[in-house]
Amino acid sequence: MKKLHKWLSLSAVSSLVFFLAACTSPAPEETDSATEDKLQVVTTFYPMYDFTKQIVQDSADVSILVPSGTDTHGFEPSAKDVAQIQEADVFIYNSEEMETWVPSILESIDTTDVVIVNASEGIELLEGSHSDEEGHDHDEEGHSHEVDPHIWLDPVLAQEEVSTIKEGLAEADPENEAVYTENAEAFQAELQQLNEEYAAAFENAENRTFVTQHAAFAYLAERYDLHQVAISGLSTDAEPSPSELTEMATFIKDQDVNYIYFGKTTSSAISETLANETNTQLAVLDPIEGITQADQEAGVDYLQAMRNNLEALKLSIY
Structure with a gap:
């Protein structure tokens, strides 16, 4: 979708040529190349990728930065990853507490044409001490958390993240907002069913x-x-x-x-x-x-x- 903005100027110049040619030549068949240029979405790690795919289905191209089976906590983006974020229409991450590298990346690129989605926005995060009931003071070098970022493991909070992601996608691609809303609601119903299964089990x-x-x-x-x-x-x-x-x-x-x-x-x-x-x-x-x-x-x-x-x-x- 961002590609359209990059060649609008060239398109404006060439439009005059096509207009003049149309006076003496049969009108060319209409193409749908513009509509085929899907929203480009970059996500950080698997839950963000899966939630986004559930919302967009086939209406957007969704990629993931952290490779399959990789420990997310030790991930550091490459120059290629940074370029991929820069070229995206939408960039989706869980939280700055999980993807601790996100703030520095966003400061280093031009995000004017990129919709940035923090999926945990509006969710109150638990303090890190809540996650370690034994109260150990572990020495964590490198990747550490003062608060717990693992929001997606609660099916109810996952529904909130899905809503936030859907809103960001709709902002970037308002033409497909109805599709995104319908898909998000269907997935949230599945998450609610999952919540009910857990509640009943325990x-x-x-x-x-x-x-x-x-x-x-x-x-x-x-x-x-x-x-x-x-x-x-x-x-x-x-x-x-x-x-x-x-x-x-x-x-x-x-x-x-x-x-x-x-x-x-x-x-x-x-x-x-x-x-x-x-x-x-x-x-x-x-x-x-x-x-x-x-x-x-x-x-x-x-x-x-x-x-x-x-x-x-x-x-x-x-």
Whole structure:
């Protein structure tokens, strides 16, 4: 769509030539090349990509910066990525607390013709301490969070993000606003169904505590009155100290914890160490920051990954 602006001047000059030629020549067949020039949308990581695709369907071209199966927390955009954002009509990210590199990128490019969408706008973020119930003060070098950015793991807040994304798309492409609105509402209905499935599953649960390596599930835990206990912090590169690991091992034994959860796109070494020490089983609880290519080819999307997480959590709760 942005391409249209770049050749309007040339088009104005050539229009006169075509007008004069039309006086003596048959009118050329109309083309729809302009309508084929779809909205160009760049998203940061998988949930933003999937939410956007659900809204636009075939009405826009959507790309993703973070490669499949990559740990989002360690991602740094390349010069090519920055150029891709510059050339986009719409750039969509979750939050400055998640994609900590976004502010500097936006300062370095001309965003005059790019609609910037912060999907978490208007959502109150939890403090980082809420995600680590053991209260560990982890030393996180590089990528760190003072607040918890994992909003998309709450199906209710995900609906709010979908609304914000839809508004940004409509601003950039008002001609398709009705399409975007209809698709967004249909997807929000699916997210609401997901919310109801989670609420029903945990309504009468006796045990409400689960142990996870990555402290990514505070929003989900708060929504359904669960208790997340995290081995390490909000950042996947955080490593607990030996004393913290000992503390956690004692907690697992005392509380008769049966499962320790780890994510698909991060190392499970810490979880494996604790599992071996405490004779505890391992299971996957996916932060859905990056669906692997194999899972995508198998039809796994955000909704399916969240349902997989629900089945995994039932192992600890029941």
